[in-house]
Amino acid sequence: MDRYLRLRWVGLVFISIAVSLIIVDSTIVNVAIPAIVDDLGITSTEVQWVQEAYTLVFAALLLVFGSLADRFGRRRVMVTGVIVFAAASVLAALAADGGLLILARLLQGVGGAMILPTTLSIINATFRGRERGIAFAVWGSTIGGMAAVGPLLGGWLTTDFSWRWAFGINIPLGILVVIGVLLTVAESRSDRTDRIDGVGALLSIVTMGSLVFGLIEGRTYGWWLVDQRPQIGDWTWPWDLSPIPIAFALAIAGLIAFIAWGVGRQRRGKSTLLALRLFSIRSFRNGNIAAGVVALGEFGIILALPLWLQFVLGFDALQTGLLLLALAGGSFVASGAAGATSGRIAPVWIVRAGLIAEIIGVAGIGFLIAPEASWVPIIPFLFIYGLGVGLATAQLTGVVLADVPVADSGAASGTQSTSRQLGAALGVAILGTVLFTSTAGILSSSLDERGLPAAQRDQVVSAVVDSAGAAISGLEAKPDTADIAADAKAAFSDGTRYAAWTAAGFLALGLLSTISLGATAGRARASDDEASGEDEEAETAGEDAR
Template sequence: MERYFRLRWVGLVFISIAVSLIIVDSTIVNVAIPAIVDDLGITSTEVQWVQEAYTLVFAALLLVFGSLADRFGRRRVMLIGVVVFAASSVLAAFAPDGGMLILARLAQGVGGSMILPTTLSIINATFRGRERGIAFAVWGSTIGGMAAVGPLLGGWLTTAFSWRWAFGINIPLGIIIVVGVLLTVAESRSDRASKIDVVGALLSVVTMGSLVFGLIEGRTYGWWLVDQRPEIGDWTWPLDLSPIPFAFGLALISLIAFIGWGVHRQRQGKSTLLALRLFAIPSFRNGNIAATVVSLGEFGIILALPLWLQFVLGFDALHTGLLLLALAVGSFVASGAAGAASGKIAPVWVVRAGLVAEIIGVAGVGFVIAPDASWVPLIPFLFVYGLGVGLATAQLTGVVLADVPVDDSGAASGTQSTSRQLGAALGVAVLGTVLFTTTAGVLASSLDDRGLSADQRDQIVSSVVDSAGGAISGLEANPETAAIADDAKEAFSDGTRFAAWTAAGFLAVGLLSTISLGAGAGPRGRNDDEANEDSRAVGATPDPEADPAI
């Protein structure tokens, strides 16, 4: 028994490393992109796909693999995901051109979508009571910390070696995870094994894929009328109407069909990809809504800040990563606080405290940003932001899954992970639009004041925006355009500042959305009889630790 107890916590370490693998990789590209552009000569369109292909596939497949894990084994699916992720990292590390790198990022998204929901469901099935709260705190703080360690690691590898090692580091980590999980993590699966809902799986992929595509690509192709025509080989988009409304329409139709199909199968007593009955649990339903809104702003600053630090202040990749380390330190400090608070303070209050800290941190960063800003005042605000991420992420997950039956943990964790990813995708789309639209507007106005012609103005604005700020250094190096470079730095700073404040606004909405969770949502806010009553309402086996009658 004692050996089993120790193995559970050792297993949590390897599960956390698996989470680190995908979180680091999703953030590491931010600081490595300039080096990738120089080495492979990829276009601005390819740059966008290198950054976004991963998110697109990741969000589209989360629900599918969460359900498959419940049937075929959570540990098994996670290990397959690690192998796929490591193998695709080899492809990325040796990519000879942008197309191959994008293909590798798509494959990494498949592997990542197998890893994240299974780590959550394994924790949900392995730990109980106060231990579960501590385990979720470790899981959540790992996400927050690795979101900052990714840029640091990527900056060091890119500066000291090559951007290719930013992907190559995943290979030894993958080997460590596979060996460690096989030795310390027990297999678990649902006792209600049934046939996979293939139609539901396909509809969920179409729904998530088309929605995320629309959210990410709206700024590129136009939200209504076409701004840039998509091209595939010799074929060019023929309509003046942008493809984005069609993507959103497809997402809506697929969502309606997905829900209708699920209700139909549920009435027939058949399994469904998404256990719709789980939404009868208030903590699960309201927690997913809150998680979506919170994710709109939670990692927005990681999108814009590295670009501003490198292209406006002139930091290299390593110095950018070192500055963002303050965020990681804050998140790890929060993990200790969250663990100590587990079982003593209702999780929803920890979530709210974390969101307040995030709002203060992100808004403070916005006030500091300027073309001649010092990095020193950024540190305390990034630390506070990291503190909030560490507190809010883990405990919100615990609130969402607190009353979910173990047999449905895979589908439930997949749902809440999808909620986060959809929120993050929307946040990237909106914050990217705020960043680059503001930059373009401010820079165009400044160039008009200098008396440049419309053609000259548009050419300079396009070069700065399309390169995500990378063209500023070229303008600065030429004495004839040095003054224009100053205008570009001011414009990009304004864009980054407004992106930060927009992120803070999303987080404020997320804070308000936690009101629906009640004053005591989570394990401490509800008595054991209530928890088991909800479990019985969705057909679950009551928790023997919570119900003394069992």
């Protein structure tokens, strides 16, 4: 135990690399998507599912693996997750079509869901006082920074090698993490031996799956009446009512059933998948609400901007990644600022400052987006946005977990991560819908003004939207469709702008939601821990270790 205590900061490095593994992979795909579209010929809906399949499974299983980690060992679950993630990355790298790639992303989501909550719970169980604030700052800034390094790495690999290496890079990183964690991180678990809530897990998957499916597929199948009939093999959807309202109704019913089931189990003294009893803790309850709302807007620009840069401005993948490096710079600057202010400024004020920076950055980018825009003024706004992500992410995590008992850290971490990932999943789905629906509507109107026949208009709109913008270059290359390509660029720019402003709107709601956290949220726990002294820290750093 003394060895692990001495190596806790080295262990934090490997924990941060594990976080980087799943964050880089979730962002690296954004830059690689255009190459994947060209190589595999996937549609815009499949583009969203390549991104959402990972996020959906990730969010659905976080609670399950957070609880499992508390019972069976946090380090054990984390290492298993890294192995699953790396194996799924091999499948993704070898995928021959969109369906196999989506399957691989689903499996990666399983591995990611095993990794993220355990990294948080290990930090919560290992560090105390001011050290905990610094550790959370490192964890959060890693997320923000890697969200930008991912596109750079993906751009380099995609441009100089192949998009398949964007997944293959996970193999050596996974091996490094497994070895490092086993050598430097102590095993820990709670004393709870009750059974996992299987029904609650099933209800959570049904709820989130139905909701995200409805948001992604609404523009394809119709929001109320069917526009395009879904097909599974030889079976075709037979009703005029679209499956989308049914999916939303199923999501609402699933949520109600999930809450009712959890409350019933709690009254009987049984474990619940969602740590309902922890919602009596004000910082935990209000912090989770804020985290979910903030996540709706945080990753929106990362979805739309790479597509716009490559298909409208003509950047290649590496140039796109280099531009997004400004976001990483802002996040790493925030890392130093967050560590320096730990214990001195109430975390909630740092969260609010970060959200204000994010709003300024995203909204500013929205104002700059145009078919003939220059990339130069985008850089400072990306830096400001990255600065905000780095400040807000780590400190909000600290606020949520500040008053949670260490024995419940896995379940609490899973709940907090689920709030963020559910928000991110909904955000990507909503902002993707805003991007592609706006593009389709604006382009249709422009082509109508040109007097294009309805059939040809619909064909052009479908080609541009279904290819997520990749068809624009083909239209531009032909003299007789160059004007249509100009309309498509303008429409895609408008769609990207509206997506950015929608993201800024969600972030503004997130800022308002932090009002419920009070003025000093998250500070009391840190002060109490510091007062306990170094002896207590040494005694409890590996609490419940096995």
